[in-house]
Amino acid sequence: xxxxxxxxxxxxxxxxxxxxxxxxxxxxxxxxxxxxxxxxxxxxxxxxxxxxxxxxxxxxxxxxxxxxxxxxxxxxxxxxxxxxxxxxxxxxxxxxxxxxxxxxxxxxxxxxxxxxxxxxxxxxxxxxxxxxxxxxxxxxxxxxxxxxxxxxxxxxxxxxxxxxxxxxxxxxxxxxxxxxxxxxxxxxxxxxxxxxxxxxxxxxxxxxxxxxxxxxxxxxxxxxxxxxxxxxxxxxxxxxxxxxxxxxxxxxxxxxxxxxxxxxxxxxxxxxxxxxxxxx
Ligand SMILES: Cc1cc2nc3c(=O)[nH]c(=O)nc-3n(C[C@H](O)[C@H](O)[C@H](O)COP(=O)(O)OP(=O)(O)OC[C@H]3O[C@@H](n4cnc5c(N)ncnc54)[C@H](O)[C@@H]3O)c2cc1C
Numbered sequence: 001x002x003x004x005x006x007x008x009x010x011x012x013x014x015x016x017x018x019x020x021x022x023x024x025x026x027x028x029x030x031x032x033x034x035x036x037x038x039x040x041x042x043x044x045x046x047x048x049x050x051x052x053x054x055x056x057x058x059x060x061x062x063x064x065x066x067x068x069x070x071x072x073x074x075x076x077x078x079x080x081x082x083x084x085x086x087x088x089x090x091x092x093x094x095x096x097x098x099x100x101x102x103x104x105x106x107x108x109x110x111x112x113x114x115x116x117x118x119x120x121x122x123x124x125x126x127x128x129x130x131x132x133x134x135x136x137x138x139x140x141x142x143x144x145x146x147x148x149x150x151x152x153x154x155x156x157x158x159x160x161x162x163x164x165x166x167x168x169x170x171x172x173x174x175x176x177x178x179x180x181x182x183x184x185x186x187x188x189x190x191x192x193x194x195x196x197x198x199x200x201x202x203x204x205x206x207x208x209x210x211x212x213x214x215x216x217x218x219x220x221x222x223x224x225x226x227x228x229x230x231x232x233x234x235x236x237x238x239x240x241x242x243x244x245x246x247x248x249x250x251x252x253x254x255x256x257x258x259x260x261x262x263x264x265x266x267x268x269x270x271x272x273x274x275x276x277x278x279x280x
Pocket of ligand 1: 127128129130131226229233234244245246247
């Protein structure tokens with residue numbers, strides 16, 4: 001029987017900057033003009049994203065109990081938790097709900113992710129309104145000098161038409177240019193940010209010079225229904241009923257979230273794929 005309460009968080013794999021989100025809502029630091037100068041952090045360049053499942057209460061049985069009250073008209077939670085999920089009846093019900101787009105039974109669960117990604121990714125992320133977000137503040141804390149640069153596997157050349165672009169590998173010269181320009185601009189911008197902070201200018205003003213490639217951190221909480229909507233739009237897969245063409249960097253986040261979802265709710269995940277990855 002799956003636990004009815006929140007499942008524990010897996011071991012953290014967060015890099016050194018992961019405490020940022022945890023402290024984001026703490027009281028704003030006092031004015032630093034008289035404080036001793038702290039050592040300035042080294043600029044870092046990353047080509048990956050961090051996604052950790054920090055808390056969840058999400059099981060296939062959550063879908064079953066919510067759906068079964070419809071026909072049984074009585075408490076169905078305990079029976080669903082005790083039920084053998086590996087039955088054709090359970091699989092069949094979840095598949096029917098997915099296929100016929102009875103979406104609300106997929107809402108009685110919760111997954112909270114901790115994400116580190118560049119701000120241009122967060123900008124796309126937060127268009128997904130059926131989710132709860134809390135992000136580190138560029139007003140209450142000095143932003144860490146961590147910036148995104150395209151990795152060696154990142155395709156650089158766009159072909160095709162709007163709405164259905166394909167991306168091909170860049171030449172060695174294009175790869176070198178993309179990385180060196182991203183690094184140069186980030187380095188110059190962060191130096192400018194530091195000069196303004198050192199001159200006593202507020203963080204909320206100084207940050208206006210920072211590029212969208214700077215990393216931020218957030219918690220995002222979703223249920224399976226909204227996550228499937230997110231995955232249907234932010235991943236590119238063969239056989240999808242409504243193909244999507246997402247930016248690769250948000251797809252990197254989506255792929256990691258999808259792996260957690262597949263483990264937590266395998267029947268729901270299988271039905272999602274079998275029905276063309278259409279959110280119910
Ligand atoms: C490849 C791609 C390219 C994009 N390009 C652009 C772009 O150029 N410009 C741009 O502005 N955006 C763009 N977007 C963002 C896109 O338009 C959506 O805002 C984003 O994908 C969130 O989708 P959503 O509204 O379904 O998600 P959510 O906000 O999580 O909503 C989930 C579902 O809830 C329902 N819902 C939520 N809010 C409302 C509401 N107010 N009224 C009615 N129903 C609601 C809808 O059924 C919706 O599908 C792009 C997205 C993708 C995937």
